[in-house]
Amino acid sequence: MAYLNENFLKLKAGYLFPEIARRVKAFVDQSGGSVDGLIRCGIGDVTEPLPSVVREAMHKAVDEMGKRETFRGYGPEQGYEFLRSAIAEGDYRSRGIQISPDEIFVSDGSKCDTANFLDILGGTNRIAMMDPVYPVYVDTNVMNGNAGDAGVDGRFGNLVYLNCNPENGFCPELPKEKVDVIYLCYPNNPTGTVASRSQLERWVSYARGCGAIILFDAAYAAYVSDSDVPRSIFEIDGARECAVEFQSFSKNGGFTGTRCAFTVVPKSLEFTTRAGERHSVSALWSRRQSTKFNGVSYIIQRAAESLYTTDGRRQVAELIEHYMGNAAILCDGARKAGLTVFGGTNAPYIWVRNPDGISSWTVFDRILHEARVVVTPGVGFGLQGEGYFRISAFNSRANAEEVAERLQRMIW
């Protein structure tokens, strides 16, 4: 008899985005099958075309695959040297951060990487995560049996939740109990806020003190414009001993449908056995990737490499400028509507406080029906998200302007 992994049955059935899709569909259906001017600011998916430098690199790589002499079969599971070097130089060394190419592991997505990283972690770790939080961190820990059972409030008994709210600037306090694994995400999804250097220093110091590991999700690093805001955990002294970093080309190069990302695993990082023996995390991750992954398409790796050229950097900067222009318009619109707004200055998400006492889903429904705009209800990201909604800045300029207008026309 083939038995299933019963941890899957502990997952909450209504995953956020399917529930949003269901409500939007119901609204469309009751409106006779279409809603004029419906604007989607829910899921954080890019909308603008792939940069020309990326398309040129892919055309060239496709042509190479057509000649026997330049054809590429299986590549290294950890990524081609050309891309690992471009990343190490472009994102780290050129900014004074010591990361070498063999500390870069190329993959097809940060979502996969954060999920797959659990493969090399033992089942006895105490795991802490921010709340509100990207739901994938919770769900993948539930699947792996790390989370325990859900309580009536939806929180899982074996996870440690780190509350993020305006009082702590959306950067959590250190946990009161000892934890072994800590998820941090900055610039943050969903709140659009950032962590300061001193806040990250506190976390690195904590992790080093107790031998914990920080899983640092920096998928939105390219959106940081303030020079004193860290774009990488490795800007912090000591992070090489306690952190891995997940980065992605999804939101800078517009690769959500093209698929490429990377994880930085410093060679100095070690995990321990229950008996206290220390092992290289890099060797474990490399073995995991070699065994369970076959590397990213050569064509896509060439595409990612092109983002580090002079033209590539300029074209990425233009994309970021476009989306952050939207963010500014949306922040302004929400403020003029009388709402309290967080984020949106170093990240493409705007985190908006609901008028007092109104729940996330009520506000979601009101904005959908009254403004014909799809946002994301904050509670979908965790208990602490109740009372907020998220607006994504990934859109056309015209749509961002229209959403800003409509928010102001609503009677709040």
Add this chain to the structure above:
Amino acid sequence: MAYLNENFLKLKAGYLFPEIARRVKAFVDQSGGSVDGLIRCGIGDVTEPLPSVVREAMHKAVDEMGKRETFRGYGPEQGYEFLRSAIAEGDYRSRGIQISPDEIFVSDGSKCDTANFLDILGGTNRIAMMDPVYPVYVDTNVMNGNAGDAGVDGRFGNLVYLNCNPENGFCPELPKEKVDVIYLCYPNNPTGTVASRSQLERWVSYARGCGAIILFDAAYAAYVSDSDVPRSIFEIDGARECAVEFQSFSKNGGFTGTRCAFTVVPKSLEFTTRAGERHSVSALWSRRQSTKFNGVSYIIQRAAESLYTTDGRRQVAELIEHYMGNAAILCDGARKAGLTVFGGTNAPYIWVRNPDGISSWTVFDRILHEARVVVTPGVGFGLQGEGYFRISAFNSRANAEEVAERLQRMIW
């Protein structure tokens, strides 16, 4: 303290292909840094260029990504409808097999899929696998904690090994003890042999009888030329109730460096809880993929779709014909050298019996040093592989002819 998954420490350190690479490097080094005419027939990696139909599809898709109206962001994690439909029609329905598009799950590789599938299986299953076998099946079960500890013979205590040898035509007997999960791979890697319809019927009947699941790896299905040899487990009545199938574009379209594959999960397939509650495998797999995977690049999915066009089928047939022409030449050469040969008629691998009493690694070293040819020692695929070596037919015609010659010139 961050603890590691200690199952990783049970993996055998010398993974097959790195050990081959080490020995080849040592030979090259002792030969003064290069070996004239060294030919690699070890790893099963394609050598011929991507078909023109594939390149045209990718060029078109890249251009689409450059226009706002046709740009694609996040796609469905299970694959685009256009590709799922092309697969269901092209590989199944057109051959009289009832598989619907929503039973096809597109991925970036069969290696990943076979490994990831363990995520939805519980830890209490008794798992059976063929010997010799693709090492990834064993290693991923070791990592997941399903395999137990390795004995002195290298076999893991909690796995059930199904011996494959000339006596049973390289299709194993049914296990004497009850098992819950069975890995079968046909056409087989490494032996290059196939299973007959009646052999597969016996396995399907066994699995249905005890509620086991068959994980059927059909990555080499396109190499079957005999009309009475099944290309899919779903040609067998009842398989929809007891099997999933892994297929890949690596070896038919030459996608080893391009990356696309798929898994067929029939909607009728169910797993059970320890308490006997039944759950849809399709729903579990879909949830796993939605949570831990972001789908395959749009560009690559269009590439895979092109293989199902009239031109695509013709170009795939030409590639298969090329590699199987090599296989015939290699089989013939090995036989003329006085060796006993298996496989190589419906699969691109030739499984050769060593002269009596000579070990796999000894023959590997002799062929490397005397013929300057890299093969794969059979023992690398398991205990039952001892006394054999594998020759891959993935090569140029000239290299295949040269290897056939050199094998005959060796003093066996």
